[in-house]
Amino acid sequence: MTTAAKPQRRGVGWLKEEFGNPERRTAYIMVLPVFVIVLAVAFYPVADAIWLSLHGGTPTITGSFVGVQNYVNMFENPDFQSGLVNTIIFTVASVTIELVVGMAIALAINRSFRGRGLVRAAVLIPWAFPTVISATMWRLMFQDQVGVISYVAHALGLVSHPILSDQTLLMIACVIVDAWKTTPFMALLLLAGLQTIPGDVYEAARVDGANAIQRFIRITLPLLKPTMLVALLFRILDAYRVFDLFWVLGGQQLESLSTFVYQSVRVSQLQFPEGNAAAVFIFISALLIALFFIKVLGMQTSTEE
Amino acid sequence: MSSTSTTVPKRKRGGTLRLNMVLFYLFVTLFVLVSVAPLLWVFKMSIVTKTELFASPPTFLPQHTTGSHWHTIFANRDFLLALRNSVIIAGITTIICLFFGSIAAYAIARLRFRFKSTVLTFILAVAFFPQVAIIAPLFKQFSDIGLINTYWAAIIADTVFALPLTVWLLVAFFKELPKDLEEAARVDGATTLQAFRKVIVPLAAPGVFTAAILTFIQAWGDYLFALTFLFTSSTQPVTVVIPNFAGIHTIDYGAQAAAAVVVTVPLVILVLIFQRRIVSGLTAGAVKG
Numbered sequence: 001m002t003t004a005a006k007p008q009r010r011g012v013g014w015l016k017e018e019f020g021n022p023e024r025r026t027a028y029i030m031v032l033p034v035f036v037i038v039l040a041v042a043f044y045p046v047a048d049a050i051w052l053s054l055h056g057g058t059p060t061i062t063g064s065f066v067g068v069q070n071y072v073n074m075f076e077n078p079d080f081q082s083g084l085v086n087t088i089i090f091t092v093a094s095v096t097i098e099l100v101v102g103m104a105i106a107l108a109i110n111r112s113f114r115g116r117g118l119v120r121a122a123v124l125i126p127w128a129f130p131t132v133i134s135a136t137m138w139r140l141m142f143q144d145q146v147g148v149i150s151y152v153a154h155a156l157g158l159v160s161h162p163i164l165s166d167q168t169l170l171m172i173a174c175v176i177v178d179a180w181k182t183t184p185f186m187a188l189l190l191l192a193g194l195q196t197i198p199g200d201v202y203e204a205a206r207v208d209g210a211n212a213i214q215r216f217i218r219i220t221l222p223l224l225k226p227t228m229l230v231a232l233l234f235r236i237l238d239a240y241r242v243f244d245l246f247w248v249l250g251g252q253q254l255e256s257l258s259t260f261v262y263q264s265v266r267v268s269q270l271q272f273p274e275g276n277a278a279a280v281f282i283f284i285s286a287l288l289i290a291l292f293f294i295k296v297l298g299m300q301t302s303t304e305e
Numbered sequence: 306m307s308s309t310s311t312t313v314p315k316r317k318r319g320g321t322l323r324l325n326m327v328l329f330y331l332f333v334t335l336f337v338l339v340s341v342a343p344l345l346w347v348f349k350m351s352i353v354t355k356t357e358l359f360a361s362p363p364t365f366l367p368q369h370t371t372g373s374h375w376h377t378i379f380a381n382r383d384f385l386l387a388l389r390n391s392v393i394i395a396g397i398t399t400i401i402c403l404f405f406g407s408i409a410a411y412a413i414a415r416l417r418f419r420f421k422s423t424v425l426t427f428i429l430a431v432a433f434f435p436q437v438a439i440i441a442p443l444f445k446q447f448s449d450i451g452l453i454n455t456y457w458a459a460i461i462a463d464t465v466f467a468l469p470l471t472v473w474l475l476v477a478f479f480k481e482l483p484k485d486l487e488e489a490a491r492v493d494g495a496t497t498l499q500a501f502r503k504v505i506v507p508l509a510a511p512g513v514f515t516a517a518i519l520t521f522i523q524a525w526g527d528y529l530f531a532l533t534f535l536f537t538s539s540t541q542p543v544t545v546v547i548p549n550f551a552g553i554h555t556i557d558y559g560a561q562a563a564a565a566v567v568v569t570v571p572l573v574i575l576v577l578i579f580q581r582r583i584v585s586g587l588t589a590g591a592v593k594g
């Protein structure tokens with residue numbers, strides 16, 4: 001809070017002070033449109049989803065109050081279970097790969113060299129692609145008849161049957177495509193963080209006889225922690241809500257939490273209340289992940305001074 | 306870009322240094338190749354004949370080229386409509402985000418008021434919302450007011466998810482602008498809004514432009530909202546059309562490849578021209594921590 005330093009509140013006097021001041025009034029008018037849009041189109045629908053998840057019914061008619069029954073049904077639903085397991089596997093695998101490889105790349109290119117601008121531009125290309133278009137492109141390459149990756153994988157004896165009809169291979173494919181798309185982004189964020197670390201810190205450590213690994217663990221990692229936490233939280237929440245990759249690359253055969261919700265509330269609509277329960281489940285678990293980063297790991301969120 | 310000289314020791318002998326450089330450039334080349342290879346390969350798929358497309362083993366360089374796949378997509382009315390729809394949806398989303406976003410960001414960056422961090426937290430929290438969590442309620446509400454299957458359904462949903470990025474970037478940019486200029490304007494009798502419009506907006510043009518590119522790229526990439534709210538070829542954007550391209554029964558791989566290239570090339574050009582700005586925009590928030 002910006003006003004925490006204020007000595008005391010005098011009843012509703014602060015209200016008068018706050019809105020009587022022309023500069024502050026202007027400030028409220030300026031933030032109002034965005035605040036209203038965000039409340040109406042994001043927060044209100046979430047509240048509505050919670051309400052829907054506690055009732056029976058169909059997309060058009062809301063049924064009677066059923067308490068947490070939809071959540072019980074949801075947890076017992078095998079599609080939800082596989083969606084949850086797949087989402088966790090996908091999130092852990094892809095974010096781990098992206099962090100490790102991204103860090104290696106960031107450390108490698110943290111110097112001035114010829115063609116630096118070209119490298120930066122090239123690594124932005126996968127990031128700029130719409131996820132669903134990358135999914136489509138990679139599906140062409142994983143495809144059994146025309147796919148180059150499929151051909152190479154068969155030729156090398158890595159796979160024995162079509163990639164796009166095997167759950168495990170599809171999961172690996174999704175992780176590969178996600179890592180391809182976002183490792184460069186991770187590397188860019190980490191590189192920007194590395195460049196804020198002053199060089200003389202390393203020089204001093206070198207003089208004191210610290211080797212490269214010691215310097216990395218004792219200097220780079222602690223100083224890079226804020227950047228890493230921000231990048232990790234963004235990536236984890238992004239991977240956790242994965243939809244496009246599973247839906248398009250996975251050809252709707254691979255369940256994620258988001259595809260379960262979409263399938264339930266939009267496509268078949270047979271399990272509309274359970275779908276809403278799952279929507280709320282994703283929302284609350286994503287919120288808990290964010291709170292874990294902020295409270296437990298001490299991530300800084302405010303852009304205030 | 307200040308402290309880049311940390312890891313280039315001069316005391317090593319020439320031979321080791323040269324080997325290091327060779328390995329370094331090999332690594333960088335591999336990294337760049339992996340990044341752009343899928344685009345190059347899909348482009349190749351879009352220009353070879355059907356026979357070559359299905360050839361086994363695949364040819365790595367195109368042997369028998371044809372323009373037929375490209376002709377297919379540019380003769381396809383639905384694809385052209387989808388391109389137009391994407392431009393309209395992403396364009397209007399960007400304009401709305403920049404208009405309201407820059408006004409709000411200015412107040413957050415420059416003016417004093419209670420609840421500032423609350424307001425900012427509310428806006429930024431939306432970046433963490435799973436889109437899928439709100440599609441059912443939004444669908445109901447959009448149906449009630451007749452927005453389903455209109456551009457506005459996608460634009461409104463895209464706007465609310467792009468706003469956190471826009472506001473975040475613009476707050477960072479506005480904070481970096483020198484304060485004395487607008488103070489001078491205020492001394493000369495300008496109101497807060499006039500100072501914002503006449504002094505800040507022109508000065509912040511590069512930052513606003515960067516925010517525009519990033520917002521546009523995000524809106525251009527939306528799939529879930531468009532898939533949920535738009536059903537006909539008159540409103541669906543390319544992200545929805547391309548995965549099912551060329552019919553439900555048979556997928557025309559060559560045409561699909563050409564369509565994917567068409568949609569990504571404008572982005573590649575944007576990225577190549579504005580890479581410096583995009584990188585500084587993307588890293589603006591994260592690095593300050």
